[in-house]
Amino acid sequence: xxxxxxxxxxxxxxxxxxxxxxxxxDMDHENMFWYRQDPGLGLRLIYFSYDVKMKEKGDIxxxxxxxxxxxxxxxxxxxSASTNQTSMYLCASSLPGANxxxxxxxSRLTVL
Amino acid sequence: SQQGEEDPQxxxxxxxxxxxxxxxxxxxxxxxxxxxxxSGRGLVHLILIRSNEREKHSGRLRVTLDTSKKSSSLLxxxxxxxxTASYFCAKNSGGSNYKLTFGKGTLLTxxx
Numbered sequence: 259x260x261x262x263x264x265x266x267x268x269x270x271x272x273x274x275x276x277x278x279x280x281x282x283x284d285m286d287h288e289n290m291f292w293y294r295q296d297p298g299l300g301l302r303l304i305y306f307s308y309d310v311k312m313k314e315k316g317d318i319x320x321x322x323x324x325x326x327x328x329x330x331x332x333x334x335x336x337x338s339a340s341t342n343q344t345s346m347y348l349c350a351s352s353l354p355g356a357n358x359x360x361x362x363x364x365s366r367l368t369v370l
Numbered sequence: 371s372q373q374g375e376e377d378p379q380x381x382x383x384x385x386x387x388x389x390x391x392x393x394x395x396x397x398x399x400x401x402x403x404x405x406x407x408x409s410g411r412g413l414v415h416l417i418l419i420r421s422n423e424r425e426k427h428s429g430r431l432r433v434t435l436d437t438s439k440k441s442s443s444l445l446x447x448x449x450x451x452x453x454t455a456s457y458f459c460a461k462n463s464g465g466s467n468y469k470l471t472f473g474k475g476t477l478l479t480x481x482x
């Protein structure tokens with residue numbers, strides 16, 4: 259069964275901490291994505307990557323960075339977490355073309 | 371910016387009834403997709419309809435697309451309690467094969 263695995267389902271961090279959210283896919287997909295989901299706002303794209311070491315900003319990249327050193331792994335980094343980054347973070351991957359996304363189960367981050 | 375706005379925001383029906391959710395968008399599309407999200411989990415792809423298609427079926431799901439009205443609808447027939455979830459439409463953004471832009475979703479509750 260193909261999978262996108264997010265390393266942490268729930269995290270609680272303090273303001274100013276550096277936070278790493280890890281995502282691994284086993285489908286050999288070129289594209290990987292990080293979304294955040296907030297009530298009333300739906301899913302918003304933070305960053306995406308279409309190849310190793312390649313990345314593009316999504317709609318809300320401020321306060322985030324990403325790393326894609328290997329094809330199967332895409333990391334989201336919060337350099338200095340803030341309370342307004344409390345959210346559900348969803349990782350996804352896809353093949354190029356029709357771009358059907360396979361999502362991970364999500365990581366719920368609370369920043370105190 | 372958000373593309374793919376769902377209507378209604380919430381829908382409550384009885385088991386056995388049909389559920390219809392609508393999605394509008396603003397610019398041209400390559401394809402439009404529907405996803406389901408169970409509470410607190412990641413999204414699962416349901417169905418994709420291309421811009422040159424008008425209707426598509428998958429089991430109890432029927433999706434229509436009207437490009438002249440820039441709208442799509444998802445019909446779930448003979449609903450079950452297990453269909454209770456949030457449903458999102460997602461537009462493949464013009465000019466890129468990478469990005470999907472999601473709406474805010476419709477929360478469907480199917481009462482037993």
